[in-house]
Amino acid sequence: MLRKLFYIFLMTLPLSCIDPYKVDLVEGEQLLTVDGFIHTDPGPHTIKLTRTDTYGSVFEGLIRPVRQATVSVRDSQGLVTFLTEVEAGQYQTPNGFRVIPGLSYTLQIRLLDGKQYSSFPEVVHPVAPIDQISFRSVRLATENRLEDRFGVEFFAHFKDPSDQVNYYYWRMDPSVFVLVTNPELFTNPATHPTNPRGPAPKDCCDICFLVEKPRIQQFAIASDENFNGLNTVVPVAFIEDNGLRFKDTYRAEFLQMGISQGAHRFLRLIDQQLSITGSVFDQPPANIRGNIISLDNPDEKVLGYFIAASVQRSTVYVKRSDLEFRALPRIIPDDCRTVSNASITPPANWNPGD
Missing domain, CATH: 2.60.40 (Immunoglobulin-like)
Incomplete structure (x- = not known):
């Protein structure tokens, strides 16, 4: 009886809607x-x-x-x-x-x-030529002991001129690698209506060349404050092994550029902000000003930096047999030409050598 009275009491309470709270944000x-x-x-x-x-x-x-x-x-x-x-x-x-x-x-x-x-x-500003690009395979531990990360770290070797102050900037051009797939494992539900996973192997093709442009451009910078006039080795990139890139041969092309002190400062601040992880040891957020101004309103903020640089290039080929650590290979059970940007024709300057 008491429970019924309690339900009747709740039903007699006035009901009302909650008005949303409007927040006025500064545009x-x-x-x-x-x-x-x-x-x-x-x-x-x-x-x-x-x-x-x-x-x-x-x-x-x-x-x-x-x-x-x-x-x-x-x-x-x-x-x-x-x-x-x-x-x-x-x-x-x-x-x-x-x-x-x-x-x-x-x-x-x-x-x-x-x-x-x-x-x-x-x-x-002039820039020293690259003597060579070397590499090493890397295995990195993660929070999951069963899922280590694998990849390849690249290093630029060069001799820094002793008669001037130099600031360096490294970037990669789009890379190319041999894409290995398994068209013999292709399945087609239309061929086997009662068995969607029934085999329907394709005759072609298991080898393509894939041009890959990273979504986020890696870069490295350095000044010769600590190696002026010396033979120097600088780490310039890390490429993660995703199970496809290093199944056969991978080509990386590096640009070594000589930049101004202002460009080096701007890129250094960008690099610091990109490395923020939320730790108490992080660099504080910075207002990064570039070298672009408005001619109509000097107080207007413009983002970015216009760089004019000397450049030296170097290309390196990484073969699967060169790597000590490798990720588990990924399987693509289809014609390699179905992968975006893949082609069975090698690039004109593809020359991995022996």
Whole structure:
């Protein structure tokens, strides 16, 4: 009886809706972002223009290209080179364009709404040639003792000039590797309606060449403060073994660039911010200012840094037999040509040697 009275009491209580609490957020700035560099190799070289977006916007997390801008590069001798928009927000120099060591270069931007931006002049500094790129296989422990990580660490060997202060910047061009698949393991439900996993082997193809551009560009930097004039070895990249990259042969091409002190400082701050893990030993967040300014409003923030650099290249081939540690190979039970960016034709400069 008491329980029934309790239920009746609850039913007689007034019911009401909860009004949502509206939070008024300050609208964030939509900042112009400049990404790209030019160097001494013949072009085309690419400069990307995008905009950040306001927190909570429907475009949040998307890259918003800046279209129909007028983009040019001016050197210290007065020569102006205009870039062409080849894709939305991507502007390229003419084929064959290259910078000259000793000259300075300025990036100039005029947006469709008339706003103008300019970089500070960047002097092109010479860079030492790469003697070689070496590598070693690496096995890294994880929190799960049964799931170690594997990969390959690369090192640049070079002799630093003793008669000048040098700042170095390393990047990778898109890599290429032999993609090994298993078309003989292909299955087709249409062939075996009663057995979806029934075998339907394909005659081709088990070997392709896959061009891979990392989603997040790795880079390394150094100054010769501690190795001026010495033969030096610097770690420049780590490529994780995902079970496919090192099943046969992997090619990596490295760019060693000589950059300005300002570019080195900017990249060092970027590297520090990317390495933040939430530890008490992390570097504090920094307001990273590049070398791009607004000519209409000097107080406007512009993200990015325009780099003009000398470059030296070196290519290294990594064969499966060269590696002490390897991840378990991944199986793709299909024709290798079904994988995006894969081709049975090797690149024109593919030359792994013996």
